Structures are given as structure tokens and as C-alpha cells.
Amino acid sequence: MSFALLGLIDALLRNLQALKYQTPTPVQTKAIPAVLGGKDVMAAAQTGTGKTAGFALPLLQRLVQSGPPVASNRVRVLVLVPTRELAEQVLQSFVEYGQGLDVRLMTAYGGVSINPQMMKLRKGVDVLVATPGRLLDLHRQNAVRFDQVQTLVLDEADRMLDLGFSRELDAVFAALPAQRQTLLFSATFTDDIRTMAASILRSPVNISVSQPNATASKIKQWVVTVDKKDKPELFLHLVAENKWDHALVFVKTREGVEYLAAMMEREGYAVDTIHGDKPQPARLRALERFKSGNVRLLVATDVAARGLDIDDLPLVINVDLPIVAQDYVHRIGRTGRAGASGVAVSLVCADEAPQLAAIEALIQQTLPREEEPGFEAEHRVPQTSATRQIIKKPKKPKKPKVLQAASGAAVPGQKPRQQGAGNKRNANGRVAAAGKGTGSSRAKPSATQKPGGKPAGKPGSGPRKPVGKGRSAPGKRPA
Incomplete structure (x- = not known):
């Protein structure tokens, strides 16, 4: 034709x-x-x-x-x-x-x-x-x-x-x-x-000419789960780790756009912004600088989700998910245009589980998830599905209490008695608790504990990866 x-x-x-x-x-x-x-x-x-x-x-x-x-x-x-x-x-x-x-x-x-x-x-x-x-x-x-x-x-x-x-x-x-x-x-x-x-x-x-609300088949999409407070730091880590030097970055609010851009400028990145508070001439200049390559990273709100036709844009990063699921389709549609391939990465926190479920229902696919070592989320993101369901984690069953009879046999519903110093009787014939009136003292906390029995640190936690080290090839997900 x-x-x-x-x-x-x-x-x-x-x-x-x-x-x-x-x-x-x-x-x-x-x-x-x-x-x-x-x-x-x-x-x-x-x-x-x-x-x-x-x-x-x-x-x-x-x-x-x-x-x-x-x-x-x-x-x-x-x-x-x-x-x-x-x-x-x-x-x-x-x-x-x-x-x-x-x-x-x-x-x-x-x-x-x-x-x-x-x-x-x-x-x-x-x-x-x-x-x-x-x-x-x-x-x-x-x-x-x-x-x-x-x-x-x-x-x-x-x-x-x-x-x-x-x-x-x-x-x-x-x-x-x-x-x-x-x-x-x-x-x-x-x-x-x-x-x-x-x-x-x-x-x-x-x-x-395509499935309604479908995303381009050549756009590789995935999600990185993280706590909300750690998003900016994780974003900078991923950019440095993967050598992402040409990307359109979406943030939910105008204040968030300026905050993230300021962080990137301090790290030496060529960055500009587009949002509703900027005068139209400034927005057009930012877009032209991005298209010409003078600016390699453009941070924007959803005003830039439509109408940006950028040749060979390899990557879209969603630091925040959009409120409206359809905007996700338009955001990532800035890459993978005219049959080209592209990459779309979304940083998702627990509060955004409803938006993630709505997006997956719209595009009729469940997005694969990853965790970045050193940035694992304390507030876990619930599992979602393409049916717009949020699948909550099952609660762990409570362990039944074990009781012990006078004979020493275990009896349901009663705690076992302690032997030794805990059962000594005082001069009045009453049972004295260990460490009270017996001259005994409480056990000292171990070297890995803080006073009060609290652990000194999270098990398995360590220092975060320094930004810029251990880099991988451009456009590849971290291993």
C-alpha cells in the first residue's frame, strides 16, 4: 500500500x-x-x-x-x-x-x-x-x-x-x-x-487498529517497588547504575518536578523541566532543548504525556504513577514510537497499589516486579492483578499457647513453669520471681541488642550501594 x-x-x-x-x-x-x-x-x-x-x-x-x-x-x-x-x-x-x-x-x-x-x-x-x-x-x-x-x-x-x-x-x-x-x-x-x-x-x-488501551508491544515495562521516601534516591541510583542518559521522567506534582530536577543538577546531569507553573515560552524552550540533545533528561508532569513527538526516545521513567490509568498509556507512548523499541520503568510504593491495579487492568497485563538491593521496601506493595484486584498478603496464624500441669506435662492454655531460681520460695513460703528477693540479676543484653531488648539493626541490612559504581550496560535492568 x-x-x-x-x-x-x-x-x-x-x-x-x-x-x-x-x-x-x-x-x-x-x-x-x-x-x-x-x-x-x-x-x-x-x-x-x-x-x-x-x-x-x-x-x-x-x-x-x-x-x-x-x-x-x-x-x-x-x-x-x-x-x-x-x-x-x-x-x-x-x-x-x-x-x-x-x-x-x-x-x-x-x-x-x-x-x-x-x-x-x-x-x-x-x-x-x-x-x-x-x-x-x-x-x-x-x-x-x-x-x-x-x-x-x-x-x-x-x-x-x-x-x-x-x-x-x-x-x-x-x-x-x-x-x-x-x-x-x-x-x-x-x-x-x-x-x-x-x-x-x-x-x-x-x-x-490495536487492542483498546493497549501499549506498544515493543515497549519493555517493569516495576521497581520502593518506599515513598526513598524514591528520589533510588531514581538517582538507577540512572547512574544503568547509565541512563536520555529519558523523559514523569513526576506527579509540580513541586516534585522541581525537587527532583534540583537533585539531578547537583549530581551534574543536564536537566530541564515542564509543568503547569512554567510560562509557555519556557516550556517550549525546554522541549526544544530536549529534542536537540542539549538536555538529556526532561522531568515533567502529565502536561507532557501527550503531544511530545521525540525521535528515538529510548526510555520513560515514572517516578510517580499517574492518578488516571489512561495517562500511563500516553506517558510510556512517548517511547517505542513508529515501530521502534523502548523501555518504561515505574517506581511504585505501597500507597500506589490501587493505581497499579487500575493500570494493569487497563492494559490487561500484570507488570513484572523487581527490587533494587539496598532499597527494599519496608512497606510492601500488595500483589495486584490484571483484573484490578489488590491481593493482600495472608496473615500468619497465631501460635497456640502451651500450658503445663503440675506434673510437668503440657496443658493447652497455660504457660510452662520455669524451673530453678524462678520457683524458689522465700522465708514466708511464697514463690519469689527470679531476680527479686533472691539476689539474682536479669540477664544482660547481648552485644547485638540495644538496651530494652531491641535489635541494634535490621537483619541483613547493610550500607546502600554508592551511586555510580557497578554500572551495567545502557538500557538494561539491574541484575
């Missing part, structure tokens, strides 16, 4: 050839003809399989071949995305595929001044890639009108719902023309998404 057989025009084929696109992916093979035919589409395919080209290429062709030029403050194709990073990524794809075509393209998202966006919309645009909140801000100020919208694309709509954009989406749907083409493309489809799709799609073409 070639792109020419899908019905694309010569200008697009030349651009694809310049980009070294040889053959269409399965999702592109099914989606491009459907979009060219004006049909609604609901496509599910795992991250890195070329979903953006699946809708961008045919939409560019339809814009060139049909309709009058766009009017002032109007849009013909509206693409909604959940994050600023994904908006920039999608726009860049349209720019690359549409080289030499007479089309106007722009993005609109929050975190930057709205005035330049309003000025650019005055001339009208053919394709507007926007986040829902900023799009509605522009619409309320009459900077953009929807009466010429021909096609609506929802890219990663499940994430938009996770981020609380359901009201904004409903407001956009209400303002759009009823007669339009609607496309949904995503790696995961939740029940909420399917309910929404049923209300806005008309006899859609359903496309599924």
Missing part, C-alpha cells in the same frame, strides 16, 4: 516524500479515505502510530479542493486538543504536510497574550488548533466565529475530560454548525468519551 493509492493529491505526496514517509500506517490507511469522503470518524490507535497524519493529510486536501476562501474571523477546520504542547505539535504537523499549499494555519491556547491571536484571526484561518478554554475566550470576544466550520477534530478528547473541560466542550458543540464533519482520534476511549461520541457523531466509521 502506498499513499498514492489512498487518493492524495501530488502536492501532498511530494511533501510526504520529502519527509521520508514510505508507506501509510494501518490507522492512516483506514482513516484517510474516510475523511476524504466527508464521513465522521472515531479512530482508536495506540500512541505513535500516525493518528495526526490520518486526519491532517485529508483535511488539507479538502481545504485546497473545496469552498471559497475563509472570511474574516472565520475558521474552516477546528482542531481541539487538551494541552499547549499538543497544540504546537499538531500545528507543526499541518505545517510540514501542507508545505506549498495556500492555507492559513494557527494555534490558540492560554498562558500567553490573547491579543496577537485576536489580530491573526482578523484575516481568517483555514485550520485553527486550540485548547477549549482559550477558544471560548476568543469566541466570547467575537474574535472567532464558527459559522464556516466544516470539520471539527477532537484529538485526545479523553484527556480533555480528565482535565475538566466537559463544560467547555459542550459550549463549543452548541456554538458549531449542526451540519459538519466530526472526527475523534485518540489512543484511549473511556466510557465518557463513547457517550459523548454518540451525541455528536453521525454514523461514524469506527477504526481500531
